[in-house]
Amino acid sequence: MLKTEITAEPGSTLVTITRDFDAPRDLVFRAYTEPGLLEQWLGPRGLTTVVERYEVRDGGKWRFVQTDSDDGTYAFHGVFHGDPAPEAIVQTFEFEGVPGHVKLDTVTLTEHDGKTRVRTVAAFTCVEDRDAMIAAGMEWGVREGDERLAELLAKLQVG
Amino acid sequence: MKTADRLSLVFGALADPTRREILTRLAQGEATVAELAAPFSMSQPAVSKHLKVLEEAGLVSRTRRATARLSRLEAEPLREVTTWLARYQRFWDESHERLDDLLAALQEKGNDDA
Numbered sequence: 001m002l003k004t005e006i007t008a009e010p011g012s013t014l015v016t017i018t019r020d021f022d023a024p025r026d027l028v029f030r031a032y033t034e035p036g037l038l039e040q041w042l043g044p045r046g047l048t049t050v051v052e053r054y055e056v057r058d059g060g061k062w063r064f065v066q067t068d069s070d071d072g073t074y075a076f077h078g079v080f081h082g083d084p085a086p087e088a089i090v091q092t093f094e095f096e097g098v099p100g101h102v103k104l105d106t107v108t109l110t111e112h113d114g115k116t117r118v119r120t121v122a123a124f125t126c127v128e129d130r131d132a133m134i135a136a137g138m139e140w141g142v143r144e145g146d147e148r149l150a151e152l153l154a155k156l157q158v159g
Numbered sequence: 160m161k162t163a164d165r166l167s168l169v170f171g172a173l174a175d176p177t178r179r180e181i182l183t184r185l186a187q188g189e190a191t192v193a194e195l196a197a198p199f200s201m202s203q204p205a206v207s208k209h210l211k212v213l214e215e216a217g218l219v220s221r222t223r224r225a226t227a228r229l230s231r232l233e234a235e236p237l238r239e240v241t242t243w244l245a246r247y248q249r250f251w252d253e254s255h256e257r258l259d260d261l262l263a264a265l266q267e268k269g270n271d272d273a
Contacts, residue, residue, distance in 0.1 A: 030265075041254055099167075
């Protein structure tokens with residue numbers, strides 16, 4: 001699984017994201033939990049991530065702000081549930097741009113032959129929230145704004 | 160209205176399959192409520208309710224031509240959402256590629272230190 005695999009079953013509130021990394025589990029866990037490392041990979045190139053707080057413990061708060069090349073800022077925050085460990089990092093996640101639509105992320109790391117599989121299960125509170133994100137974001141959102149709208153809308157109907 | 164509030168309205172409007180089909184129809188051109196209701200087994204008042212939600216999200220505007228009241232697709236809010244969501248889509252692919260690079264660098268550093 002060299003590419004990121006994203007799965008979203010119809011009618012479910014879940015999205016799963018799976019990806020293998022050519023590194024031991026402890027190292028991948030560090031990359032997921034140390035702010036200095038997280039800032040180096042979280043988000044696409046061209047987006048700057050600043051981790052404001054990252055209290056990696058049960059009940060610990062986290063918040064990061066991402067800035068794009070047009071100075072648009074996107075802030076996210078949440079809380080860790082349970083002490084984060086390679087077996088499970090459980091946290092709530094909320095985009096401050098659309099408050100109230102909180103999801104729960106569970107990240108599990110498993111190691112095989114020196115490679116680590118990272119599986120993220122994102123649980124939305126309702127199918128509508130998830131579908132708005134999936135239908136919009138993953139099916140037709142992949143197309144940039146300059147493309148013809150009719151094409152975007154046709155894609156929308158696939159779901 | 161703040162961008163966040165507008166995005167929230169647009170998300171809500173797009174969450175319904177009937178409204179997405181109405182938008183698809185309007186992408187082909189302006190239409191009356193009767194024309195929009197035709198493909199659905201749905202009353203015109205029911206379609207009007209959906210149009211109201213789309214109008215509040217800024218996705219549809221209404222104009223009058225003679226006695227006909229026409230609905231028209233407004234593309235800008237969709238572009239706004241699309242732009243943001245396209246970033247979301249790219250987010251994981253590119254993040255994971257960066258993580259590959261970081262993990263490789265960390266392992267190399269670890270080997271040097273050992």
